[in-house]
Amino acid sequence: MPNILRAGFLTTSTKSPQVSASSIDKVYQPGLHTSYTKKAYVCIMLFDRKNLSNAQLIQMYRSLLYPRLIEEKMLVLLRQGKISKWFSGIGQEAIAVGATLALQQDEWVMPLHRNLGVFTTRQMPLHQLFNQWQGNQNGYSKGRERSFHFGSKAHHICGMISHLGPQLAVATGVALANKLGQKGKVSLAFTGKAVPARAIFMKP
Numbered sequence: 001m002p003n004i005l006r007a008g009f010l011t012t013s014t015k016s017p018q019v020s021a022s023s024i025d026k027v028y029q030p031g032l033h034t035s036y037t038k039k040a041y042v043c044i045m046l047f048d049r050k051n052l053s054n055a056q057l058i059q060m061y062r063s064l065l066y067p068r069l070i071e072e073k074m075l076v077l078l079r080q081g082k083i084s085k086w087f088s089g090i091g092q093e094a095i096a097v098g099a100t101l102a103l104q105q106d107e108w109v110m111p112l113h114r115n116l117g118v119f120t121t122r123q124m125p126l127h128q129l130f131n132q133w134q135g136n137q138n139g140y141s142k143g144r145e146r147s148f149h150f151g152s153k154a155h156h157i158c159g160m161i162s163h164l165g166p167q168l169a170v171a172t173g174v175a176l177a178n179k180l181g182q183k184g185k186v187s188l189a190f191t192g193k194a195v196p197a198r199a200i201f202m203k204p
């Protein structure tokens with residue numbers, strides 16, 4: 001399996017685990033695999049790397065790590081009372097980052113409040129993001145708001161309003177414009193579990 005990247009880890013209570021690298025490759029397909037024996041707990045993550053280079057994979061990993069690091073910092077500031085609000089997307093970074101990486105830079109994204117990875121993957125400058133979160137005049141919404149209700153035309157990100165649902169309608173409109181203009185581009189909107197209960201979701 002030449003296109004399988006093994007990035008697994010092995011924890012064991014014995015000094016010499018019974019699983020060798022070659023046997024892992026023979027037995028497993030891409031995915032997360034765990035197994036127990038009397039002597040060891042084995043946990044292996046195998047990835048199908050397709051035709052992606054090491055440099056591309058490392059870049060993807062960095063794109064995932066970056067919002068996590070920002071969030072960890074923001075959650076500390078929240079607990080210290082230095083910021084008043086933060087919507088965490090910890091543990092779900094791959095949704096925002098992976099989806100954004102799959103798009104072209106000029107394809108519109110309609111993120112929600114837990115999609116920091118959209119903003120960072122579109123490489124919005126960190127200092128301006130912090131201006132936004134601090135409600136400073138130099139933020140994207142010019143000090144009117146200090147959360148995730150902002151976007152940037154230059155980055156093809158359409159900011160959310162607080163209401164759940166409207167991002168879907170905006171994305172549909174962009175998709176229609178793309179179709180009519182024969183642009184061959186997609187638009188992407190995020191939803192949470194609460195959105196399907198909203199009327200706008202039910203009545204396209």
Ligand SMILES: Cc1ncc(C[n+]2csc(CCOP(=O)(O)OP(=O)(O)O)c2C)c(N)n1
Pocket residue numbers: 114162163164165191192193194195198
């Ligand atoms: C149209 C509308 N109804 C109700 C709300 C109030 N509201 C704010 S967040 C939220 C829950 C969001 O749940 P979900 O979309 O699953 O995201 P989560 O924050 O749980 O990750 C609700 C009901 C709203 N913002 N908009």
